[in-house]
Amino acid sequence: MTGLSPLGPERDAIYQPIAQEIETQAAILGISLNDAFEERDAGQPEIAWRLVRLSVSEWDRLVEILALLSTAMSRHMGDARAVFPVRSVAAERFKSRVMVDYVRMHELFDQLVFRAKLRFQLHLRMLRRAAGTLSREFRRDYRYGDRTEDRPPEMWERFDYYFHDFDLVAKETLLSCRMLLACLPHSSLPAFAADLKAVVRRGVRSTALTGGR
Numbered sequence: 001m002t003g004l005s006p007l008g009p010e011r012d013a014i015y016q017p018i019a020q021e022i023e024t025q026a027a028i029l030g031i032s033l034n035d036a037f038e039e040r041d042a043g044q045p046e047i048a049w050r051l052v053r054l055s056v057s058e059w060d061r062l063v064e065i066l067a068l069l070s071t072a073m074s075r076h077m078g079d080a081r082a083v084f085p086v087r088s089v090a091a092e093r094f095k096s097r098v099m100v101d102y103v104r105m106h107e108l109f110d111q112l113v114f115r116a117k118l119r120f121q122l123h124l125r126m127l128r129r130a131a132g133t134l135s136r137e138f139r140r141d142y143r144y145g146d147r148t149e150d151r152p153p154e155m156w157e158r159f160d161y162y163f164h165d166f167d168l169v170a171k172e173t174l175l176s177c178r179m180l181l182a183c184l185p186h187s188s189l190p191a192f193a194a195d196l197k198a199v200v201r202r203g204v205r206s207t208a209l210t211g212g213r
Contacts, residue, residue, distance in 0.1 A: 011181045014193040019174055021200045022065060026170050029058040033163050040156065049151065052159070056142055059166070063135050066173050068202060070128045072195040073180050077121060079192075080183040089126075089172055095161040098137055099130060124176060130169045138162045 007015060036051035091103040106126045141158055145151040177196075184192060 005182070007178065007181060010186075010189065014189060014196060015178055015181055017200050018069060018177060018196045022062070022069070022170055022174055025058065025062045025065060026167050029055055029062060030163065030167065032058055033159060037156065037160070045151070049145070052142060053146070056139070059135065059138060062166075062170065063131055065199060065202065066131050066170060067128060068199045069173060069177060069196070070124055072192070072199060073124055073177060074121070075195065076184065076188060076192045077117065077124075077180065079185065079188040080117070080180065081185050089123075089168075093168060094165045096134070096137070096158065096165050098133060099165045102126075102130060102133060120176070120179075124173075127169055127173050127176065131166065131173075134162050134166045134169065138166075 006012070032051055032055040036048045036055065039045075039048035039051060089103060089106075091100050094100050094103060103126070106122075138159065141155050141162075145155055181189075181192070
């Protein structure tokens with residue numbers, strides 16, 4: 001996230017743990033799916049599908065963390081005193097058809113809203129719904145391939161597109177968190193920090209539980 005103004009030591013210390021948690025979970029998911037693609041290309045379809053199966057739980061974990069972060073941001077958004085630097089997400093940055101269509105629809109609504117705080121709220125809602133939509137599409141294809149063993153190249157291409165878009169949504173959610181931190185008054189930082197710590201603990205606990213299966 002280059003080109004952003006520094007948060008300052010106190011706010012950066014609040015931001016970095018949640019940023020590292022989400023970036024780590026996204027990297028783990030990306031590695032699982034990339035390994036699945038490599039095994040498929042190497043002629044090992046069963047190993048490839050086992051890796052896809054593993055990526056489902058990784059995907060669900062990241063969705064949960066993003067949802068908890070979105071909830072925490074919505075809870076504290078009313079405390080912000082500064083003007084929100086609202087950021088639009090262009091449909092052209094996405095690859096999956098479902099996300100291109102969804103973001104284009106959001107862009108139309110966004111043009112009708114002029115209040116910065118309301119636009120930021122709509123932006124958060126869009127990101128949360130985008131994560132849910134991508135998860136449903138990913139799981140739909142996964143369940144079909146798992147049940148029928150029909151796994152055509154088009155399905156693998158959609159997996160690639162879904163992850164690209166999901167990773168983009170995760171990055172945009174993190175950027176929104178950073179923007180909110182920059183706008184919160186000093187008096188609101190301890191409560192927001194406590195909520196973000198709870199999100200990180202939830203992510204770590206979910207990882208430990210899954211790793212112990």
